[in-house]
Structure formats: C-alpha cells, structure tokens
Amino acid sequence: MNDQSERRSLASTRVTRAVAGLSTKLLLLTILFVMVAEILVFVPSVSNFRRQWLMERLQAAQIASLAAEAAPGGRLPAKLRDDLLDRARVKAISVKHADSRSLIVQMDAPEQVDASYDLRDASWTDLIGDALMVYAAPDNRVIRVAGEPGFNPGEMVDVVMEEGPLKAAMLKYGLDILGLSILISIITATLVFLALDWLLVKPMTQLTRNMVRFAEQPEDPTRIIAPSKRRDEIGTAQRELAAMQNELSQTLSQKTRLAALGLAVSKISHDLRNMLSSAQLLSDRLAEVKDPTVQRLVPKLIASLDRAIRLCVHTLDFGQAQEAPPSRMRFELAPLVEEVGDSLGLPRExxxxxxxxxxxxxxxxxxxxxxxxxxxxxxxxxVQAFESEPGCIGTISVFARREGAVVMIDVADTGPGVPEQARDRLFQAFQSVARKGGSGLGLAISAELVKAHGGQIELVDNEGGATFRITIPDMVVELERARQRRA
Structure with a gap:
C-alpha cells in the first residue's frame, strides 16, 4: 500500500514538473520567436537606413557640386573646397551627365578606394549584404558610392568617402533598434505567454492533476472533473473526460458490488445446497403419504428441490457471473408453464x-x-407489481406459439407497467429496479439465459400492463447462425 502511495506521489510530482516545464518552454519559445521576428525586421531596417544615409551624402555632394560649378573658372579656393567636402562628409565628388563625366572637387591627395557601391542597380539582397558587411569591416575603409540623388534627372553623382561615420551611425541605429526590439519582445512575449497560459497551460494543468487525483481513487465520485462551459477543444476534452470518469466510476462500483455479491452467493450456495439436500430427503418421505393432495404436490416439490440443488452446484462449479451453457432438449411447454404457476401460487382467488x-x-x-x-x-x-399496489386485481397471461423454427412466448400482465425511468436499462443488473427492496437481477438473469439460447427478450407493450416477449430459435437455427458467423 505504501509503495502504491509513493508511486502515485511520484507520478503527481512528475506531472507538476512537466507542467512547470511546459510553462517555461512556452515562455522561452515565445521570446525566441518574437526575437526572430524582430531580427527579420531589423535586417531590412538597417539596410534601408544605410541606403538613406548614403543618399543623403549624395544629395549633399550634388549641392556642393552646384556650388563648385558656379565658381569662376570652375575652381574653388582650397578653404571653400574643404568646407564643402567637410559638410558633405566626402573626399571627392564627380558628376556624370548623359554625355560627359567631370571631377568637380576632391581633396589634395587622392586616397585608395577599398570598395565601390552603385545604389542605382543594387537589389534588396545586395543592400542587406552590404549593410551587414559594414559592421564587420575595418573602421578606416574608404568607399566609392554612386547614385542619382534626383535633383537633376539623368545626372549621376559619384563620391569617395570614409566609411567610419556610416558605421558609427549604423551602430547607433542598430543599438536603438535592438533596445526597442528587446522591449517589444518582452512585452509581446509576456502578453502571448499570459494568454496561452490562461487558454492552454492552466486547463491542461487542471486536466492532468485531475487525472492523477482520479487515478488514486477512481470509485470516489467527488474526484470526477467538473467540466467548464468552454466550447473549444479544451471544453470538449473536459466534458469527455468527465463522461469517461463517470462511466468508469460506475463500472468499478458495480464490479466491486458484483465481486462482493459473488463471494456472498458462493457462501450461501454452499450452505443452501446442504439445506436443500436435507429438504429433499424429507420430501422423499412425504411421497409415502397416501393423501391425494400430497401425492399431487410432492413430485413438483421434488422437481423444484432438484432444480435448486443443481443451480447451487453450478454456481459453486463455475464460480463466476456467467451462467452455465444451456443443455438443450425438446420438451412440451405447457407442463413447464403450469409448474411456474404452481410455484407462485397462481391463480390467487x-x-x-x-x-x-x-x-x-x-x-x-x-x-x-x-x-x-x-x-x-x-x-x-x-406478481410483485400487483402486490406493490394495495387492492390491485389483475391477470397474468402466458401466450406461446411456434412460427417455423422459432417459438415465441409472451408474458403479459394488467398491472401498472414498467416505470419510464426503468426502461432504458431494463435488462442491466442493479439498474432496472422499480420496486423498493428488489435487487434488479431478475430481468438481467432472464436476458442472459435467453441470449445463451440464441434468442432475445424484449418489452413489446407497456400500455395497460407490461408484456414481455421471449423468442427462442430451435437448436438447428442457432447452429446455422453460428456457422455463418464463423464463415
């Protein structure tokens, strides 16, 4: 018992850890996926920032070129030239028109160019790749950038510049985007986690804990889950689990009751067989009495005692709930029906x-x-239905007929009939009791015995009394059915 309790406690601990692990995994995955989404946004954002920053430099260079072209002789004083280049943050500017290319202004000592970029023909993939390369490139690189700023249509501006200021601007922009991304990720992940935790994790936690708790004592109806009113899959799972637990609890209770009843019946059958054997000996002595009434009743009494003894023996031999297989033979039905009436004292005047x-x-x-x-x-x-209604007077009828190889027997009465609440489980053990103090086994036993003959029993009429119909096919018919089932 202690080992079982320890196993259940360990199972409960595992479930709790599993649920906690599920919550942690959900939170981490949510943060991860949001960060991935932010990265997918960050990369093109940085690429676009780099392109805009370079276009601003080209526009500033184009404005500087206009000032240089307006200078007398097309030459600028050194101080003004350096001032224009410094404002444009470039080292050299050249302008290409449709039919010519001219160097407008440059530093005194031209520098070696480390990389060249043409913004006119660059695709998004090229721009993204070039933008990411900026973070890995040395700080002192000199680059050449070409593009069309747009002030003069068809005019291309080509500049030489240091990449250091671009890299510094991109680092600052990247850090700003990174901080904003982290903040958005935390807020989004928290909201998503709380929503999923409320919608999925907590209901799953309740389901798993209830299953573990129910498994400890499945016969306890208080441990059956109370389903919520949700209409989604979680609500469906809760309702189906509740229905399954209800059915399982009832089945286990019935099995326990049947097991206890089976043990009690075995004990009673053992002692009852001895009592009936003694009664049988006494009935044999009654056969010697010459009274006509005694002579008429003693054979029926002996037959009833024999039948009871055989039933007790079969119960002890089989030791189970199933009835013994029928030992079939052809016999006339009328004497058997008469014997049933005599055993019940019918008619009763x-x-x-x-x-x-x-x-x-x-x-x-x-x-x-x-x-x-x-x-x-x-x-x-x-008879018991009549006795349950004080002053009730009625009739019990038995009709029987043969239709080909099938015998149909109707047992009808004019009593109160079968109550509505007992009809759904009429032939189930302990379920169809309509009379206080009954066991609910009579109809269940009858149904099992008739089914063993390959027949069926059913309630065919409940108006003005109950009428039950028993259908029993001949042995030949049942053998043919069995052969067809095997085929």
Missing part, C-alpha cells in the same frame, strides 16, 4: 387470475431448468 394460452402440444428446444427460471422471473415480477 380474488387477487390474481392465471391464464396460460398455449398451442396444443407445443414443444420448445431449450434448457428446461433455465427456461423455467426465465418464466418464473417474469411471472414473479408481475
């Missing part, structure tokens, strides 16, 4: 009329003892 109506010489292919139990259960239920 002024209370219950007894009306058997059978085809003359009708024979049935069945186990005589088992069919007796079926008819006795049905007729006894009818």
């Amino acid at each position: 002024g209370q219950i009329d007894w009306m058997p109506d059978l085809e003359e010489g009708l024979e049935v292919d069945a186990d005589r003892d088992q069919l007796y139990r079926v008819l006795a259960n049905l007729c006894r239920n009818a």
